[in-house]
Every structure is written in structure tokens, then in C-alpha cells.
Amino acid sequence: MSAVPMLAVTGLHGWYGKSHILQGIDLAVGDGELVALLGRNGVGKTTTMRAVAGILGRAEGEVRLAGEPVLGLPSHAIARRGLSLVPEHRGIFATLTVEENLTLAARRGSPWPVARIWELFPALAARRRTAGGKLSGGEQQMLAIGRALVTGPRLLLLDEPTEGLAPVIVDQLVAILGGLKATGLSILLVEQSLAVCTAVADRLAILDTGRIVWTGNGAALAAAEDVRARHLTLEHA
Template identity: 50%
Template sequence: MLEPTTHTTNTGRTMLAIRDLHAWYGESHVLQGINLEVKAGECVTLLGRNGAGRTSTLRAILGLVGKRTGSIQVAGQQTIAMPTHRIARLGIGYCPEERGIYASLTAEENLLLLPRVGEGGMSLEQIYATFPNLKERAHSPGTRLSGGEQQMLAMARILRTGANLLLLDEITEGLAPVIVQKLGQVIRELKAQGFTIVLVEQNFRFAKHLADRHYVVEHGQVVEVIERRDVETRQERLTELLGI
């Protein structure tokens, strides 16, 4: 179980607001008018087929694309013209699909070599209480961690930074069911503590009970927004859009 941290949030205020977001990689126009809003303490998903623009949306939030236009506000602050290092210091933690851990360092060294982007980052003791596997493998290099342990480490790293807006990209991909179940438990507990979460996920069975709202992305646009209470009645539409 997650132990209490000093992290607090004003639930109900808008943490992330995106309006008419366009983004390019070189000449490739990958986002074509994304609109979404996330309140503090909410978890939302970005659903869609591969290549729909879900990961590009996360990258665009952080300025990790060639060009972007439109409006992105983080806790009321306009970030569309900010460089990535300034955006991150608004309290954003990014867990990329490729995880991004330092393979030559131990698990604990990975957790210690981090910048602070906000107040209330978890202590090592809290991290180890949340992810007991990492405590057992604290002195193992990243190359010797299993896929599940690497994913836990990637998530633990951003929780150490003090980030309160978490961007999580395909965190369950290729992992054993027991690890997927553990990650779902962690997300529920983070949400209960007031963290705001944007989750890109291909595994809809995993995501559907975690999120307050689902944004379906297709060809770089949000084509459907489905509230959690409406998931069952909109299942046919979801199946059509996602091919599940």
C-alpha cells in the first residue's frame, strides 16, 4: 500500500487543458486539433489504434515534438511556447513506453539520480513500500531487472521527483498479468492521493475501471469522449473504434 505523502491537490480545478493542439514531426502533421481537459485528481485515458496520435499527445504536452500550435495549459499556465525543461518543472512526470531507465545503474541509483520538479516526492522508504520488488533488487543493475521490474522502476522514478501530473505511456505492454494487476492497484492508490494521471493504454480491460473518462483518438483527433459511467452502454461504439 502507498503510504501518505506530503502531496496535496485542489481537486476540481483544471490541471491540464488542451485546445486545438496541432503537432508535427518534420513535415508529418501528427496531431490535428486535439482537445481534452483533465481536472486535478482525475485519471483519463487516451485510447486508440497504433499510430492514432496518443503517444504524440503526451510528447506534445512536454514539447518533445518538432513543432506544435494551439493551447496547452498546465494548472492554468500556458506552456505552448515553453521549452521542455521548464514544462517538466511545472510538476509533470513522464513515463515513456521505452521506460528510459539507466541500464548500467542499479535500481536504487536510478531512484537517487533525479531532479525535483515539485514538492512532496516519495522517499525511498515509501517507494519500497509501494514496490517491494524494487527493494529486493535495489542493488541490481537495470540490465538485470525483469520487464515488470523495469516498468515499476520507471514509474517509481517519476514519483520520486514530486510530479503531480503523471503521463504514463503503455505501462502494461508485454507484462505478466500479476504485474499488470499490481500497476492497476498503484494507479488507484495514486489517484486516491490526488495525483492527476493521463494514461495511454492499449489494454482496455486494464484501463476501463481506472479512468474517470476515456478519450478515443483517431488520425490525430479526439473522435469520442466516454465517461466511466457510460462505458458499458457505449461498448458497441468502443468496439467499432478500437477493434476490441
């Protein structure tokens, strides 16, 4: 693992209008590391993702991608530097086919060409000519991840990828995330399921009232009953 983290966030503040949501986030994702960000609804997890990706209206502090400062750059410039975000609501083009969604996003020289996405997601290959809006929820999530991968990211941000999905699909996504991590891809994951987080994450960080209040591995969190009771919800069971 490189001494320079793929993502380094220091003293990050963020606002929605006059609401001060992020109040000094310090967070790092190492090269090839998967870090899960947990916390109750409304504490700033998605806001953190948006600030890192350059799509939050107002943010202050420091965000570095592979050592290079990116806070304040437009989102497309951050994306060109190797960051890709899969938003909570997936954001696929409903009227375009699966293949069109992928080819539209694909970048020349990406280590994840469309042919590799077919191998990763055989279900998508079978439905390559189907409109994105006609896919199941699990297939749409696979397409959203595939579309992010074809851009060739060094850092992948995933916001609530298992939300609303059947357990069998969640299990498939857990296996896929483990496989992506094994390729050396750095991943920041926002996820409600503690079981998913502990299955795939190298480290977990808990966010509460706009700050990181706890970090550690899955075993440490399992032993920290007081931390779970104070900062997490039943959804994290």
C-alpha cells in the first residue's frame, strides 16, 4: 500500500444553504483499501460523498486525491483525476439501453472496458439491449457500478448500494465489492448494513453530527456495544 493515501480529507466543512452539515471531517482511504462510512440518517454521510466529488455547493477544508488537492475543482475535473461516484439513486439513463449507458461513460484506456463489465456482471450482458429503466433494482445497481468502472477510477465512491435490494442480490454485491477491492481499487462505501460493512471493509468510520466519532475494524466495532448504541440504529444490525 502506498504511503500516500488515495483519499485524504482534513477539516472538511460543508453546507446546504445556511445549514452547516459537515463540521470538520477527517477521513482517509488508503491505496487499495475499502473504508465504510456509517451513521444514522441525516448525519452527513451523503454530504461527505458530495463534497469529496465536487458536487456540494459550499465546502471548505482539504480534500486530496492521490496527494493532489481537489477541493474547489469542478466535479468533471475531479472525475478526470480518477474519482467516480455511484449515487444513492443510481442516476442511470432510463431510456438508454444497458450497453448505451456503458459505452457513453467509457473512457479510452480504462482498465475496465465494457467487455470486462460483461464478465463482472453476466446478468447485464444478457440484458445489454434492454432500457435501463426496465431493469430490476439489483440490475440497475450493477449498471450504475459498471458505468462508474468504465471511466477507469482510482477511487470509487458508493452511496448506499444495497438499499432496497433482496438479500440474494446483496450477497452478490458483497462478493463483487470484495473482488473489486482485490484488484487494488480504493473504495469509500456508505452503507446502512453493518453486516455488509464488516464483510468487505478494511476499516469502518462512524459519522455523527457532522464529525467522525469512531474508527476501527469490524471486530472492534462488534465489541464496542456502547458505540453502536450511541451512534448507530437498528438498521445497522
